[in-house]
Structures are given as structure tokens and as C-alpha cells.
Amino acid sequence: MPQPHRDLASPLPSHIEPPDDPERPASLEEVAGVPSDAQVAAYVRGNLVKAGVVLVVVMLVLGVLGLYFNAELLSATAWVLDQLGLAGLAAVLFISDAFCAPIPSDFTVLVIAKSHLNQYWYVVVPGLALWSSFAGGVAWFLGTKLGKTNWGQRWFGRMQASHHHAYAARLGKWGVAIGAVTPVPYSLTCWVAGTLGLRLREIFWVNLLRLPRFLAYYLAFAESDALLRWLTW
Numbered sequence: 001m002p003q004p005h006r007d008l009a010s011p012l013p014s015h016i017e018p019p020d021d022p023e024r025p026a027s028l029e030e031v032a033g034v035p036s037d038a039q040v041a042a043y044v045r046g047n048l049v050k051a052g053v054v055l056v057v058v059m060l061v062l063g064v065l066g067l068y069f070n071a072e073l074l075s076a077t078a079w080v081l082d083q084l085g086l087a088g089l090a091a092v093l094f095i096s097d098a099f100c101a102p103i104p105s106d107f108t109v110l111v112i113a114k115s116h117l118n119q120y121w122y123v124v125v126p127g128l129a130l131w132s133s134f135a136g137g138v139a140w141f142l143g144t145k146l147g148k149t150n151w152g153q154r155w156f157g158r159m160q161a162s163h164h165h166a167y168a169a170r171l172g173k174w175g176v177a178i179g180a181v182t183p184v185p186y187s188l189t190c191w192v193a194g195t196l197g198l199r200l201r202e203i204f205w206v207n208l209l210r211l212p213r214f215l216a217y218y219l220a221f222a223e224s225d226a227l228l229r230w231l232t233w
Helices: 028-032 037-068 070-099 106-113 116-146 150-160 164-171 173-181 186-195 200-207 210-222 224-231
Strands: none
Touching (some): 037 070, 070 106, 070 116, 106 116, 116 173, 164 186, 173 200, 173 210
């Protein structure tokens, strides 16, 4: 029995960009909604640029706060640390990076940078980065075990609503690398890697990219006010 097919001349869905040449028929990737190579390259470039912009903006904001509201900023981070403790911060980080919770993992780095724990940053920050990598491994494990269950599909359906899902699936382990160093949800990329059947050893080393990201963000947060003083001197 002939299979129904899509008329390639009909308009593409709104989430698929039309081809640059209107005379060229849409590719199979475009019709299926799978990102093309060009779209993937643009996605990677865009998120790397976004990561840099976000870091610069956060540095400037923290620099201004450090110059004019330093006592209030230190008081706020001290209050958070008093309420949660280091174990509580680690728990927040785990929930964020294992279960796609709407809490930026960099929040924990900010608290470390602007509290008395900055005296031990060379131990605490790498430790939290490795803990984050472990949480990503948990997200991968959940993807392998629960991704095809009814419960997992309901949970995963929330993630699929994000356009990041299609790109993470297209990139595979390199999607995990993008999630490890850019604003793309890290737990989402790890979960997708699990549902795709990627083995843990395939994503182990890219998971460790959390370490340079955490160190870079810590140094940016810790030295933001000093940098702003230097720029405005």
C-alpha cells in the first residue's frame, strides 16, 4: 500500500527554517524536523557566544555590586551559606544537574566566590565541578533506564518542549560537551545521551568539561569587582 508523503512544495512547519534557495526542494532533514549540519553549526556557535556574553554581563553586574553594595552582597551570600551549608549547596547542585531543575548550577559557584569559602576555592570549586559531573552521570543513567517508560516519557516530554532537545539528540556526546560549558541545560543533554543509548565511557571525558567551566566562572565571580576597578581607574 503506498505510503502517504509530504508535498515538499507545501510550507514547512514554523520551527523549521525555509531553505535559502526557494527553488531548491527541502531536504529530508528539514522535512523531518531534524536539524541540518548548518543549523547544528549555528546552534553551537550561538551558544558559545551566548556563554561568553552571559559571563561578561554577570561579571559587570557583580563588579558594580562589589563596588557599591559589597557589604550587602557578602551578607546575602553568607545568609545563603548559613541556611544551606556546603552540603546544602551540593544538594542544590545535584538536583539542578541530575533532574533539570530551574536552578542555575553557577549559583553555587557565586556563593563560594562571595563567602568565606573562597579561602578554600582550590578544593571546593573542583570538588563541586566533579560532583556536577557525577550528577550528569545520574541524568544519563536515568535516561537509559527511564527514558522509554511511561513515567520517563511524561518527565522527558517537558524537556522535549525545548528546542535544545533536537540539537542534543543530533550532537550525541558533543551535545553533552555543549551542555557542560554553555547555558544549554546540562542535565537535558546527559538525559538525551542516555536515551540514545550512548555508553558512559563515551560521555565520561566530556562530562569533565564541567571542571574548566566551574573554574572559569569562579575566577570571573571572585575577581569581578577588581576587574571593574581596573577598567574604571
